[in-house]
Amino acid sequence: xxxxxxxxxxxLALQGDVREHVRALDEAxxxxxxxxxPDELESVxxxxxxxxxxxxxxxxxxxxxxxxxxRKMLSTGLPAFGxxxxxxxxxxxLVDGVPGQQTFGxxxxxxxxxxxxxxxxxxxxxxxxxxxxxPPLRAxxxxxxxxxxxxxEVEILGADERAGRIVAVRQGPLLATSFHPELTSDPRIHxxxxxxxxxxx
Amino acid sequence: MSTVDSAxxxxxxxxxxxxxARVKRGMAEMLKGGVIMDVVTPEQAKIAEDAxxxxxxxxxxxxxxxxxxxxxxxxxxxxxxxxxxxAVSIPVMAKARIGHFAExxxxxxxxxxxxxxxxVLTPAxxxxxxxxxxFTVPFVCGATNLxxxxxxxxxxxxxxxxxxxxxxxxxxxATRHMRQIRGEIARLATLPADELFAAAKDLRxxxxxxxxxxxxxxxxxxxFTAGGIATPADAAMMMQLGADGVFVxxxxxxxxxxxxxxxxxxxxxxxxDDPEMVAKVSRGLGEPMVGINLDDLPDGQHYASRGW
Numbered sequence: 001x002x003x004x005x006x007x008x009x010x011x012l013a014l015q016g017d018v019r020e021h022v023r024a025l026d027e028a029x030x031x032x033x034x035x036x037x038p039d040e041l042e043s044v045x046x047x048x049x050x051x052x053x054x055x056x057x058x059x060x061x062x063x064x065x066x067x068x069x070x071r072k073m074l075s076t077g078l079p080a081f082g083x084x085x086x087x088x089x090x091x092x093x094l095v096d097g098v099p100g101q102q103t104f105g106x107x108x109x110x111x112x113x114x115x116x117x118x119x120x121x122x123x124x125x126x127x128x129x130x131x132x133x134x135p136p137l138r139a140x141x142x143x144x145x146x147x148x149x150x151x152x153e154v155e156i157l158g159a160d161e162r163a164g165r166i167v168a169v170r171q172g173p174l175l176a177t178s179f180h181p182e183l184t185s186d187p188r189i190h191x192x193x194x195x196x197x198x199x200x201x
Numbered sequence: 202m203s204t205v206d207s208a209x210x211x212x213x214x215x216x217x218x219x220x221x222a223r224v225k226r227g228m229a230e231m232l233k234g235g236v237i238m239d240v241v242t243p244e245q246a247k248i249a250e251d252a253x254x255x256x257x258x259x260x261x262x263x264x265x266x267x268x269x270x271x272x273x274x275x276x277x278x279x280x281x282x283x284x285x286x287x288a289v290s291i292p293v294m295a296k297a298r299i300g301h302f303a304e305x306x307x308x309x310x311x312x313x314x315x316x317x318x319x320x321v322l323t324p325a326x327x328x329x330x331x332x333x334x335x336f337t338v339p340f341v342c343g344a345t346n347l348x349x350x351x352x353x354x355x356x357x358x359x360x361x362x363x364x365x366x367x368x369x370x371x372x373x374x375a376t377r378h379m380r381q382i383r384g385e386i387a388r389l390a391t392l393p394a395d396e397l398f399a400a401a402k403d404l405r406x407x408x409x410x411x412x413x414x415x416x417x418x419x420x421x422x423x424x425f426t427a428g429g430i431a432t433p434a435d436a437a438m439m440m441q442l443g444a445d446g447v448f449v450x451x452x453x454x455x456x457x458x459x460x461x462x463x464x465x466x467x468x469x470x471x472x473x474d475d476p477e478m479v480a481k482v483s484r485g486l487g488e489p490m491v492g493i494n495l496d497d498l499p500d501g502q503h504y505a506s507r508g509w
Contacts, residue, residue: 013471014234014471015233015234015235015255015471016231016233016234016235017227017230017231017233018233018234019233020230036471036472051230051231052231052232052233052234052235052255053231053232053235053255053256053291053292055250055253055290055291056235056253056254056255056291056467059252059253059467060253060467060468060471063253063464063468064468084231085231096290097290098250098290113290114290118292118312118314119228119292119313119314119315119338119339120219120220120309120312120314120337120338121219122219122224122227122228123217123218123219123221123224124217124218124221124223124224125214125216125217125218126214136216140223140224140227141224142224142227142228142231143228143231143314160214161214161216161217162213162214162217180227183223183227183230184223
């Protein structure tokens with residue numbers, strides 16, 4: 001597909017590993033653009049919410065009037081992919097957040113923040129996702145959340161081998177992982193998201 | 202080190218690994234675009250978290266007080282660090298003395314999320330930094346120039362910060378170090394491959410890391426800035442000079458309105474390239490920390506010259 005017809009995917013650039021997602025989207029055949037302000041949301045075909053600190057993302061999104069526009073767009077079909085803190089932001093319900101912590105929501109699930117423990121417990125491991133061809137993914141979990149409960153509409157894509165916890169989900173055009181595919185050179189998750197975006201436009 | 206809640210349904214996973222370079226460096230990637238704040242009490246840690254800090258640095262005295270009070274500055278009391286870990290849910294960092302691997306072992310045992318092998322504390326070894334490869338917990342180290350940064354990477358650091366001159370409220374050294382590191386990387390990236398061996402010798406750094414930086418045109422880890430940042434505009438300048446994020450030490454809790462200043466520095470870091478936004482958040486912050494002219498620092502008080 002010509003570059004100009006590649007989907008334009010925003011990366012929420014308030015804080016976090018924005019650069020890695022931009023690189024991964026680029027390699028997956030999308031055009032990436034940084035999004036920090038409400039008006040920058042208008043032109044994007046999809047949105048990536050990066051890894052980072054979810055309390056910081058929430059506070060900055062609140063301070064810069066991003067919460068309501070994003071909630072509205074996510075509830076009316078804007079495709080989005082969130083990794084780690086991004087998964088937290090896409091959860092309808094949050095456990096172990098700070099008092100008052102809000103999310104954008106969109107996926108009917110309860111996510112537990114910092115569920116896998118502190119940084120000394122952070123790990124990488126192989127993980128197989130349903131409906132993903134090829135060898136297992138190398139998944140990097142950093143102070144990672146997990147999905148504690150998911151509604152009927154939520155497709156469970158994968159669980160962590162040891163704890164048996166749900167770490168990858170999809171609901172319609174919304175995709176979320178506890179781990180960071182953007183920290184590896186494996187493009188499959190971002191390719192899946194780009195396909196979701198293409199299918200919805 | 203136990204890795205995950207073993208109450209789950211599955212058996213141990215032979216493919217799982219903690220403390221890999223990717224896991225250590227990746228943690229720093231998640232802090233990018235954020236502000237890490239020095240705190241000395243659980244109350245200050247809460248203020249930092251409420252202001253939007255991505256992490257806090259738990260220490261007994263901020264650098265400005267270490268300067269004022271003198272004496273040997275050491276790792277903080279584990280009870281004090283525990284109190285801060287209990288108080289907040291964002292990552293907690295703590296400082297070990299340069300070369301003091303036993304302090305680092307203690308900090309890892311407590312469960313801190315990152316160790317700063319810091320020149321702000323009194324060095325414990327004048328020849329050797331900590332062998333950071335031996336640890337599961339990642340390390341951040343200070344650097345004044347590229348060679349120093351690459352030597353720390355050779356020892357296993359997973360994140361670099363420019364040193365600046367901590368506890369002065371004076372950003373001039375941070376500026377010098379950021380420009381120095383950025384300039385040296387740019388120069389390295391122009392060299393033909395056959396000149397990288399001599400470049401490694403001149404930088405006194407491992408050849409493999411020198412070649413990696415030359416090829417990528419950037420460090421293989423996150424580069425934050427530290428030392429003297431006291432205002433939103435200071436943070437914005439450092440970000441525009443290429444920092445991935447900002448450490449603020451004395452600049453917040455030695456100012457007139459720490460909560461407000463902390464939140465303003467967080468916002469200015471995100472919108473560092475938007476002068477109108479930096480102007481907006483810079484209003485009504487009260488008194489900044491007083492600050493010190495570096496020419497007035499007595500000999501032995503230049504922390505940036507500690508480490509090598």
